[in-house]
Amino acid sequence: xxxxxxxxxxxxxxxxxxxxxxxxxxxxxxxxxxxxxxxxxxxxxxxxxxxxxxxxxxxxxxxxxxxxxxxxxxxxxxxxxxxxxxxxxxxxxxxxxxxxxxxxxxxxxxxxxxxxxxxxxxxxxxxxxxxxxxxxxxxxxxxxxxxxxxxxxxxxxxxxxxxxxxxxxxxxxxxxxxxxxxxxxxxxxxxxxxxxxxxxxxxxxxxxxxxxxxxxxxxxxxxxxxxxxxxxxxxxxxxxxxxxxxxxxxxxxxxxxxxxxxxxxxxxxxxxxxxxxxxxxxxxxxxxxxxxxxxxxxxxxxxxxxxxxxxxxxxxxxxxxxxxxxxxxxxxxxxxxxxxxxxxxxxxxxxxxxxxxxxxxxxxxxxxxxxxxxxxxxxxxxxxxxxxxxxxxxxxxxxxxxxxxxxxxxxxxxxxxxxxxxxxxxxxxxxxxxxxxxxxxxxxxxxxxxxxxxxxxxxxxxxxxxxxxxxxxxxxxxxxxxxxxxxxxxxxxxxxxxxxxxxxxxxxxxxxxxxxxxxxxxxxxxxxxxxxxxxxxxxxxxxxxxxxxxxxxxxxxxxxxxxxxxxxxxxxxxxxxxxxxxxxxxxxxxxxxxxxxxxxxxxxxxxxxxxxxxxxxxxxxxxxxxxxxxxxxxxxxxxxxxxxxxxxxxxxxxxxxxxxxxxxxxxxxxxxxxxxxxxxxxxxxxxxxxxxxxxxxxxxxxxxxxxxxxxxxxxxxxxxxxxxxxxx
Numbered sequence: 001x002x003x004x005x006x007x008x009x010x011x012x013x014x015x016x017x018x019x020x021x022x023x024x025x026x027x028x029x030x031x032x033x034x035x036x037x038x039x040x041x042x043x044x045x046x047x048x049x050x051x052x053x054x055x056x057x058x059x060x061x062x063x064x065x066x067x068x069x070x071x072x073x074x075x076x077x078x079x080x081x082x083x084x085x086x087x088x089x090x091x092x093x094x095x096x097x098x099x100x101x102x103x104x105x106x107x108x109x110x111x112x113x114x115x116x117x118x119x120x121x122x123x124x125x126x127x128x129x130x131x132x133x134x135x136x137x138x139x140x141x142x143x144x145x146x147x148x149x150x151x152x153x154x155x156x157x158x159x160x161x162x163x164x165x166x167x168x169x170x171x172x173x174x175x176x177x178x179x180x181x182x183x184x185x186x187x188x189x190x191x192x193x194x195x196x197x198x199x200x201x202x203x204x205x206x207x208x209x210x211x212x213x214x215x216x217x218x219x220x221x222x223x224x225x226x227x228x229x230x231x232x233x234x235x236x237x238x239x240x241x242x243x244x245x246x247x248x249x250x251x252x253x254x255x256x257x258x259x260x261x262x263x264x265x266x267x268x269x270x271x272x273x274x275x276x277x278x279x280x281x282x283x284x285x286x287x288x289x290x291x292x293x294x295x296x297x298x299x300x301x302x303x304x305x306x307x308x309x310x311x312x313x314x315x316x317x318x319x320x321x322x323x324x325x326x327x328x329x330x331x332x333x334x335x336x337x338x339x340x341x342x343x344x345x346x347x348x349x350x351x352x353x354x355x356x357x358x359x360x361x362x363x364x365x366x367x368x369x370x371x372x373x374x375x376x377x378x379x380x381x382x383x384x385x386x387x388x389x390x391x392x393x394x395x396x397x398x399x400x401x402x403x404x405x406x407x408x409x410x411x412x413x414x415x416x417x418x419x420x421x422x423x424x425x426x427x428x429x430x431x432x433x434x435x436x437x438x439x440x441x442x443x444x445x446x447x448x449x450x451x452x453x454x455x456x457x458x459x460x461x462x463x464x465x466x467x468x469x470x471x472x473x474x475x476x477x478x479x480x481x482x483x484x485x486x487x488x489x490x491x492x493x494x495x496x497x498x499x500x501x502x503x504x505x506x507x508x509x510x511x512x513x514x515x516x517x518x519x520x521x522x523x524x525x526x527x528x529x530x531x532x533x534x535x536x537x538x539x540x541x542x543x544x545x546x547x548x549x550x551x552x553x554x555x556x557x558x559x560x561x562x563x564x565x566x567x568x569x570x571x572x573x574x575x576x577x578x579x580x581x582x583x584x585x586x587x588x589x590x591x592x593x594x595x596x597x598x599x600x601x602x603x604x605x606x607x608x609x610x611x612x613x614x615x616x617x618x619x620x621x622x623x624x625x626x627x628x629x630x631x632x633x634x635x636x637x638x639x640x641x642x643x644x645x646x647x648x649x650x651x652x653x654x655x656x657x658x659x660x661x662x663x664x665x666x667x668x669x670x671x672x673x674x675x676x677x678x679x680x681x682x683x684x685x686x687x688x689x690x691x692x693x694x695x696x697x698x699x700x701x702x703x704x705x706x707x708x709x710x711x712x713x714x715x716x717x718x719x720x721x722x723x724x725x726x727x728x
Contacts, residue, residue: 007051008032009075015062016071023068027093028058031075034092038082045158046150053146054078060142064338069093070135073100077139080105096133103129103136104143115161120379123169127383137173141182144170148189163193168380172387178306178339187246195249202245202252213242217266220317224270224285224325231284236271236330243267243324270327275300278327282311285325289315292322297443300332302393305403307335383468394445402447405466407440414449415470422473426452438464456481483531485621490534493616493641494543501547520546536616539638565633572642573611573627598622598643600653604629607653609706614641652702654683655709656728659697662721663689671697674719678712694723 009032013025035054042050058074072093080086080101090098103126130137144166151159167190174183192199206213217240224238243266270281278300285291295314303309310328317323328336391406394413402416410430415422427450428435441447457477465471491505498504505526508514514526521538523529532538563571598614604626606612611627616639624643625632632640661667668687675682684700703709709727716725 007049007055009055009058012055012059012062012071012075015059016068019065020068025068027068027072028075030092031072034079034084035075038079038084042082044150045147046153048150048153050078053150056146056149057139057142060145061138064138064142066135066138069096069100070138073097073104073135073139074142076101077104077143096135099129099133100135100139103133104139116377116380119165120377123383124379134177137177141170141174141177141179141186145182145185145189148186151189151193159193163190166190167194168384169387172384174339176306176387178304178308178335180337180339184244184246188244191246191249198249199245202249206242206245206248213266216319216321217268220266220268220323223318224268227288228270228281228284231280231287233272233277233281233284235281236273238271239269240266241269267324267326269333270325271330271333272327274329278311278329281327282313285313285315285327289317289323291315295324300328302395302401302444304393305401306339310336381468387468392441393443394441394447397446397448404441408466409439409441409464410435410437410447410449411461412465412467412470413441413447414451415465415467415473417449419473421449421451422470423457423477424451424453424455426450426455437461482535486531486534487527488534489616489621490530490532493533493540494530497540497543497547503547517546534616534621536639539636540616540641541638565637566628568637569613569627569633569640572613572640598624601625601629601631602654603631605654605656607655607703607706607709608645612643612645614643615639616641652681652704654700655703656698656700657709657713657716657725658728659699659716659725660690660723661695661697661719662723663693663695664721667695667721670719670721671699671716674716675699675701675712678708678715680708680712698728 009028013028016023016025016028035051039050039054044050044053046053054075054077057077058071061074062071076084076089076093076097079089086098086102089101126136126140147162148166151162154162166186171183171186171190174180174186221238221240225235228235272278272281292314295312297312300309300311309332310326312324312326314322314324392404392408394402394404396402396417402413404412404416410428411422411425413428414425425437428437428439429448429450430439430441430445432446457474459478461474462471465474495505498508505514508517509526518524518526518529521529521532521542523532523538529538533540533543599621600606601615601623606624606626606629612624613627613632614622614624615632615635617623622641622643659671661671672682672685681702682699683702685697686699687695687697689695701709701712703712713725713727716722
């Protein structure tokens with residue numbers, strides 16, 4: 001028997017004919033002929049004939065009652081990698097099939113410098129295609145499910161790689177589409193290969209107790225039928241099924257408990273005729289068994305974003321076992337299992353269902369939120385964060401439900417509405433009351449965001465937000481802001497160094513010499529060079545090397561190579577001459593650079609009069625340190641910069657001092673009074689007694705300059721109870 005006749009699409013056509021009534025199925029035969037020609041003798045990565053894999057993918061899609069184009073796309077999902085062109089595919093089967101197959105095809109023609117970059121770009125490609133046609137994702141999910149079935153045939157490294165990606169990305173995407181059965185299968189397969197010993201142990205224990213659990217399930221179903229019938233509710237059916245292994249494992253890990261204490265290992269599902277019966281059934285169950293506080297969830301009146309609807313409750317049932325019960329209608333149950341495939345939008349030209357439209361809209365938001373993320377690691381981290389299992393459901397004032405990870409805050413909510421709302425989030429009202437931005441959202445909260453045009457994202461927000469979308473947008477804003485600052489700083493640094501060579505950027509551009517400078521520094525453009533200089537990626541020394549003649553450069557390198565960091569810092573300080581007036585209002589002067597980019601470092605708290613040096617940080621301007629600061633001396637000297645104090649009136653600087661005194665009555669008040677008499681402000685103060693009955697004060701002050709600080713220390717020394725006073 002020939003290879004192509006031993007495997008054939010007969011079963012696939014029967015599956016499709018069961019629901020695609022009146023639809024011409026000959027394109028399946030045509031697609032099969034192409035698949036046989038392309039994959040004759042070809043192998044799936046597991047070693048199985050590729051035709052079997054392609055047929056299994058198409059058959060699973062047909063079992064989900066999807067349209068003919070999706071089935072054909074499943075059959076041909078590997079065709080573009082094996083010689084068929086996009087144009088040929090479009091000509092034979094239409095634009096939709098060509099687009100779905102293209103979107104579901106991994107990028108193999110480009111060599112990436114890491115597996116991480118390859119994974120990120122393949123996910124990005126699929127997500128962009130999915131945003132236009134959700135069938136791309138359906139084909140990829142089923143393809144991945146069939147991969148997982150065969151994962152025991154590949155080596156351990158491959159198992160780990162595919163299982164981790166499946167658990168982190170594909171299972172959550174199946175959940176987003178509401179296709180619960182695919183999500184559960186992907187999670188359990190991933191669990192099996194990622195944690196094989198835990199999987200075998202848990203599976204073995206559950207198998208051992210199977211008979212006991214089945215008896216309990218049968219008993220509980222009979223009791224539920226009896227209680228509901230006696231109270232006037234007639235369920236269509238009651239199902240008791242074991243929870244899937246991974247959900248039990250997550251509970252064991254999260255709560256750090258043994259399996260014996262996981263009582264709700266079985267979930268009971270009650271299917272009734274109407275929404276009214278759902279609520280009546282809930283009341284009957286609570287009348288017979290005590291509900292567990294905090295475990296009652298109404299997803300009927302407030303559906304999940306993937307259209308899931310059901311009542312959930314956990315009660316203390318017979319023999320004091322915790323029992324999870326879900327109550328829903330027949331239609332709700334179908335949507336819970338099949339998700340968007342329950343009422344497919346592409347069948348027979350139907351208009352897209354409003355509920356499905358919301359799912360697609362949310363997925364498009366996900367794609368849009370990640371478009372600006374270029375770094376591969378950050379992209380995958382943001383995607384994982386965005387595909388969280390939601391634990392908190394909060395509402396907008398007009399009743400729209402938003403889903404979030406646990407401990408999300410109003411900033412997460414603001415970004416879920418729109419990136420502009422998030423960027424300008426200045427406050428929030430929850431249930432009509434003003435709350436701080438660090439408030440943790442609770443289920444059912446009604447949240448109103450207060451915006452201000454003057455509010456912008458802050459770096460501290462990254463410590464508060466939990467959703468991937470918020471984190472991505474904040475990072476994107478900060479990156480743009482830092483790039484702008486680095487460009488300004490880089491321009492000023494370059495102009496200063498060029499001035500030493502009787503040059504300007506304008507002269508370099510006019511003469512064409514800028515091209516040589518850009519080539520030497522490996523920059524794509526002038527702005528690229530300026531940004532890299534201002535961001536510390538190109539050091540001032542490297543810039544000087546590119547400008548200096550070789551003979552001068554050697555002299556300079558020889559002189560500096562022999563110096564220790566402390567000697568180099570001292571030499572740079574000795575060269576400084578106050579330029580005699582910088583920009584008005586600027587505390588620190590860097591040859592014309594605005595002090596917006598020059599920040600006093602908190603590790604050493606320099607004050608006017610201290611010898612100082614600047615350090616070019618990566619993307620965050622210049623941090624100003626005392627010239628003898630240990631942190632500065634441990635840093636890269638090539639990123640040091642000469643900076644100067646400016647004479648700015650009415651400005652104060654933080655300094656810290658340590659004072660030892662005798663342990664006498666009223667000493668705390670005396671020290672505070674002496675500091676106040678010298679017109680200094682106390683920011684923080686702490687004191688404790690020592691083993692030798694003295695008192696140690698640590699005081700943070702605000703002073704005008706070094707002279708002011710030294711005068712204050714002198715006056716403290718002159719006090720009779722004071723043993724010593726020094727600057728920290």
